[in-house]
Amino acid sequence: MAETIQSTTNSKTSGAAGQAEGNIVARFFRATEIDTRMLGMIGALLIIWVGFHILTGGLFLTPRNLWNLSVQTASVAVMATGMVLVIVTRNIDLSVGSILGFTGMIMGVLQARLLPELFGFNHPAIWIITLAGGIAIGALIGTLQGSIIAFLGVPSFIVTLGGLLIWRGATWFVTSGQTVAPMDANFRLMGGGTEGSIGATWSWVVGILACLAIIAAIINARRQRKRFSFPRRPVWAEYVLIALGCIVVLGAVYIANNYYWPIAIARRYAEANNIAWPEGGLLISQGIANPVLIAIAVGIVMTFIATRLRFGRYVFAIGGNPEAAELAGIKTRWVTVKIFALMGMLCAIAAAISTARLNAATNAQGELDELYTIAAAVIGGTSLAGGMGSIAGAMLGALVMQSLQSGMVLLGIDSPFQRIVVGMVLVTAVWLDTVYRSRAK
């Protein structure tokens, strides 16, 4: 489906490109069928990165900062994938930050207070039960909110605005406002950090597998097109796409592997394993962080749901024309309930990542995350008018938002001013998008 949506923009660009036949750049984009909108976002991201790199005097584009950036983005990126489906059906979910807080607190209490009494501390079953419990609670909350929206006809804005207050209050209520810490040792691995990363070797394995997947996907797509004699990309364009994809993936792995364990931790590790401390210090690569892997996995699953399953098609059809979808016999209300249930589950996954990272569940966890999540989806090209959006775009949007914040922290900009900038960027991004869309028509 996302492909279909994007093909609007593709067809427009190819139409425009047709006029500038000789232009090499235009020909390149037409041949590779790269979505120009997505490209614009990547361009904006690069400008932000390079800009901050220069402004901070070389602090931004370092393995350490990029690695941290990836970990910080994970939680909002996970929620943004669900927010795309919510917004595509012309709804909104303002309660995601509070659901994150509530499910995070429930998971905190489960793993730090209830389950250790049954299993003992750091038992391997604890983190699994905790995560499953959190996801179940998230799904329940989402189902409840979705049912009220779909069957009682209360606008999603109001239901989730109520949810914002209710679940934040409930978060406080669970422990009377106390912070729960520390988290279970295994659970904590979901949050990243030295322990919660997969190291150099496995990072390369993941990177190479991803490259193989890119190649397989491109070959498969070409074969399908050939079978039904659809227009195909020129062969060189396929090679360019494969090369670009692999460079990005392997480059990311290379960067992650160039961020090493802090010296103190490496020294402790060396002592524990009887490794002699070498002259230049022990360089142990962090590799890709677990939360980043979780976010990427969520992104792949959500893209699959949105583009390959009936459910996803219904989501987009409802967004495009709710009446037509209803008349076509789609159970639009159930689809709405399922979307919100899915959103609740994703909030719980995001909550697991952020509580694990913080090593605590607090009653302020996830505050304002609803706004960052919505902003990420909207910056990522999800139209508030419904019917348009892509999961990958929203995740990229989350990265843009986090890059801005992270860069401003590095610059030492005060937090109130950070919010002002983020707010202005959001409005500007949507304005630019509106201009783009009206041109595209």
Add this chain to the structure above:
Amino acid sequence: MTEQTTPLVEMKNISISFGGIHAVENASVDLFPGEVVALLGHNGAGKSTLIKILSGAYKRDNGDIMINGETADIRNPRDAKKYGIETIYQTLAVADNVDAAANLYLGRELQTKWGTLDDVAMEASAREVMGRLNPNFKRFKEPVKALSGGQRQSVAIARAILFDARILIMDEPTAALGPQETAQVGDLIKQLKREGIGIFLISHDIHDVFDLADRVFVMKNGKVVGHARTEDVTKDEVLGMIILGKVPPGATPGPGAMKVV
């Protein structure tokens, strides 16, 4: 047309009201296999409302629907489709942002054995159906939004016939079309009729449908003025039914007929 004893569709004494206003009152219409019945009336006469009851978009307050002589329980569009009733709405009711194949199969997607969408199979049969209807149609990969009115119309019609409809409802099928496309739709209706499909044509413009229809039903203010075989009445007489509710000798009067003092 050969007369049959059991009509394909029989709607008996149908009533529906919205907020105390009778949109349709005590209306009865019937349709035989291979027959084209035109439902005529001014805007707001209740013809679209009546037919939306048959297609499941509205729930009737009173009355019965019989399909092949048996009482049919139609509560929503899915029920109607189960009885082989397909509707092409005036508004076309296509999802603008997805492509033709996705629209054709909306709500009834083909799936692979893994439960994923079988886009390839859907597109292949979409190409086949569209090739029959509109051989010039080539824009399968584009969202329906990018298509012309006629192309969108052929997508809507293709969707209806793709699933072996027995009863086809067309609400103002040619309203958005140019002359050439209108002629195409006319040919298509004749073709479907030969295949034994019963067709309801709804229009406020008698010229659109008079030559295609075997019979006409005329509605006014939510009531059936009367019905007639097109060979027994003239266009002017039918116009008189639409405007004044005056029933000519060749027609059978209904509850909404003008009372002759």
